[in-house]
Amino acid sequence: MINQSSYRKSFIESSIYTARIYGFDGLDLSVGPSISINLTNLGTLFDEWRVAIASDSKKSGKSQLLLVMSARYSPAQHPVTYPIGIMKRTLDWIHLIAYDYHVPAEFNFTGAHAALYGPSNWANTDEWIMDWLRGGLSASKLVLGLPFHGYAWRLVNPNEKAIGAPSSGPYVTRDGSMGYKSIKSFIKGYGYGAAAVYNSTYVMNLFVFGSAWINFDDVESIKAKISYAKENNLSGYSVFQLSNDDNWILSRAGRLSVKISIFHFILLILMKHWTRDVSIAFE
Structure with a gap:
């Protein structure tokens, strides 16, 4: 899709139309770990998408849709290979899918699927985030993904x-x-x-x-990761997925870690209860 301008145009127009029809706040493009994706054209897509979003806002009189990318860890696709400059000016933030690094269906030995830290030969979130920052991306553009599985x-x-x-x-x-x-x-x-x-x-x-x-990840891990996100000035965190929680145990741990008022926490859950994941920004 991203390699042909006509396909990009059709995709952009249909995505904005769909978001407006259903009252979405924005658009989130999930970019999987593929070495075949043309990252130059990915940057072109983001540029064209942002222009179209601004145009839509001007015509409709509504606020601009958010534009977000979800990124998965891939040893073959280092953050510096992404069009960082374009992403900084076109994306509102980047969801880091900081889990499923090591799963039993793919490896014949045990491992931490969502390790925050680890040896250099193990996929871990801290090393990945530092790679993004060294590549020139601002910490305020990063949202840490937390697994409820x-x-x-x-x-x-x-x-x-x-x-x-x-x-x-x-x-x-x-x-x-x-x-x-x-x-x-x-x-x-x-x-x-x-x-x-x-x-x-x-x-x-x-x-x-x-x-x-x-x-x-139990309560200790969730709290530690949220503290890490705050200490490193990340934009916030997202969870996948709320339906996996047990009587709001992990959700409450997240709320207490960022000191969200119980009113705003409940309001957030009520607003998002049909979704599979929720994002929370730090103030």
Whole structure:
């Protein structure tokens, strides 16, 4: 689509039309980890899109639609390869999909799927964010993605439990993915005393019992990541997805971490309850 001007024009016009018809606040383009995408033309798309959004606003008398990009981590696609200059002037912010780095359907050893920190040979959010900043992008353009889900691996040897332990594949579900609520229920099923542990080195929570090895973000991880986002002057954070929460446990942890008033927090949830993810900006 992005390689031909006529396709870009059609896409831009239809996206703006759809956003206006359904009363959306903006548009979010998800850019997957592909080495085949023409990043020069991606910059052209953003330029043309921003011009069209401004024109639409002038004609309709409405506020300009937000223009956002969601980016996934990819070792083959370093942040500096993106058209940073164009992105800085055309995008309102960039959603960092800071999870699903390491999943049981793709690797035969356990790993942290949403590590904030880690060795240089492990995908981790801090290293990725620093790459964006070194590439020239402002921290105020970045929104940190927080996962309300985790992954379950089946250990080859129950006695080998460390990160990087051999795995025979996903556990519990077909691809190993589990929502936070399902993970907490699964742990409770093992009876009194069964509990996950917090790993501050990677900023992750881990439950290991028998052949089950489950990595996810609990309250400690969510709070630590929000603190990190604030300390590094990021624009805010987003969550995926609210329906995975367990009685608002993680959502409350996020609210308390940024000291949002309970009124505005409830209002935000009511406004967004039909969506799969929510973004919160720091004041």
